[in-house]
Amino acid sequence: MKKNFLSGFYVFLAGAALLLCCAFPVSAQKTGIRKGKQAPDFSVKMTDGTELMLSSLRGKPVLLHFWATWCPPCVRELPYIAKIAAERQDEITVLAISAGETKETVVEYINSKDGDFSSFVSGCDEDSSISFMYNVTAIPYTLFISADGIITDTQMGAYTPERLKSAVDKAVRTSE
Template identity: 30%
Template sequence: MKKSVLVLILGIGLIGFGAWQNQMGKAADTSGREQGSGSSTVLPTETGPQVGKLAPSFSLTSTNGTTFQVGGKQEKPIFINFWASWCDPCQAEAPDLVKLYAKYKDRMEMLSVNVTSYDSENKAKAFVEKYGLVNPVLMDEKGKAFKLYNGIAFPTNVLVDKNGVIRELFVGLRPPKDLEEAIEKLIEE
């Protein structure tokens, strides 16, 4: 009896502590902006595949031979889509990404990163042709970029602001409306 009461009290205490931590996290400013100083921007110092941290840097070559660099300040925000040709959710998402790229290509860079270490270059190119991807398609032949972002599933979509800070991280298929809302929010920053 005493043991179960102790476990109950301990459980209530842990729940209370978790709720307190959650409230403190919500109260903290995670926008990356310095409070009370107007337009100054304070960038995070940590790099990692998490919202609010600097996006891990990588450089990959596209199917047309152009090299793209991700990481640090950029002219436009970046939408990074990690995918594989055999992935059913990636196939379902592809037509929506084509539409989103057409709509936002002037205000955002969209990079489709084929994780070729889990795929093949020929199948990736067939996928690109089948779904009509016209945005830059990069080949992550050794899977290093995907590993930098702790990739665990396809598709994985990452939205990075102009300062190189991750603003959204979506693992798995999301409704196009959710992606578009996140893009709109990113572009408005």
């Protein structure tokens, strides 16, 4: 009897998980977070104390990157993101947003890198409202947004330096 109950319970859990997995794409479609759609506007507080509106970045492509200090793939990828931000600032705007972390946590992390991120500024989505708006279900998560605000590409998971460079090159070419 106990074995039958557990089998039924596991079937229930599997069904519930499948239902949840199927619900996320529907949610993403309702909010338009996909290639070819306008990127939803938002305001984010930055680690340097400023506040930034996504729409204020129109005019050149944007690399919108969600990350967190506790995420190993994010931490491995962040130097590539910071390097692109510094080297290609005339061609593309990099907007990194720490998902669900306080400004203090992010500033402490950036400062602990002995100047490696001296010019790197991140947004802090402390209440995860931006992450929710963009249906961020895992990090790192990167979107490319054209100069006129259209989502041109998305990537769930970390980039290698080569793939990131290629994606940035494509985003810049597409916006010309």
